[in-house]
Amino acid sequence: MIRKTFESEIQLVKDEVLLLGSMVEHAIIGSVEALKKRDLKASEKLIAEDKEINKKRFAIENQLMILIATQQPMAHDLRLLASTMEIISELERMGDYAKGIANINLRMGEEALLKPLIDIPRMAQKGADMLHRALTAFINEDVEVAKSIPVEDDEVDALYNQIYRELMMFVIQDPKTIERANWLLWVAHNLERVADRVTNICERTIFIATGEFGEIKSSDDEFWKGQKSS
Incomplete structure (x- = not known):
């Protein structure tokens, strides 16, 4: 009976993690969409909603600490609870990145974008898609999927490098564009x-x-094995 109750509590935590992940995905895509449309009100709304992401993260953290304190988990269960603590921290930081993009849109004010946004929305969509699948792998404890997703980070890096090269060309041609280039x-x-x-x-x-x-290498599917836990 105790084990069944513990498993029910774990499932509730996992459901909350998925909800937090959905909030973060929405923030990532929404922040870039607001920038693309130069929608300042949307950015202001997104910044306000970041407080809800923070609240959700700390609520889950509280649930986890209660479970660790009351259930005295060992082996797999302890790894799950401790790692979930790290995962929600990662999600909260991703929300901060989205908030940062919203703040950039506000700082730009009425200034026009230096160039139409093409690769930046692609980066946002790719990152959100990777996040969604990573959380699904977490819920299912799917090792193969978890190993395969980081390889796609190379695609994100390639888009970043492309954006960097394009923006530097603008700056070289007209040094006055450096501030707008830095924003993007x-x-x-x-x-x-x-x-x-x-x-x-x-x-x-x-x-x-x-x-x-x-660490998982982003260039291939090799996983650097660490010490085997008990």
Whole structure:
């Protein structure tokens, strides 16, 4: 009976993590969409909604601490609870990146975009898609999927490098554009960091399922095995 209650509590936590992830996905896509449309009100709304992301993260953290304190989990259960704590922290930071993009849109004010946004929305969509699948892998403890997703970080890096080259060409041709170029470069930087944190989630998923912890190479599917946990 105690075990059944514990499993029910874990499922509730997982459901809350998925909800938090959905909030973050919405923020990532919404922040870039607001920038693309130069919708300042949408950015203001997104910044306000970031407080809800923070509240959700700390609410889940509280649930986890109660479970750790009252259930005294061992082995797999302890890895799951401790790693979930790390995962919600990663999600909260992704929300901060989205808020940062919204703040950039507000700082730009009525200034026009230096160039039409093409690759930046692609980065946002790719990052949000990777995040969605990473959280599904976490819920299912799917090691193979968790190992495969970080390889796609190379695509995000390629888009970032393309954006960087294009923006530097604008600056070379007209140094007065440097501020507007920097705004878009920071947006791309935030989105690149989203993909990096997705990789962290995948590493935690592998640790939960196998007890092995290490880095996942983004260039291939090799997992650097760490010490086997008890």
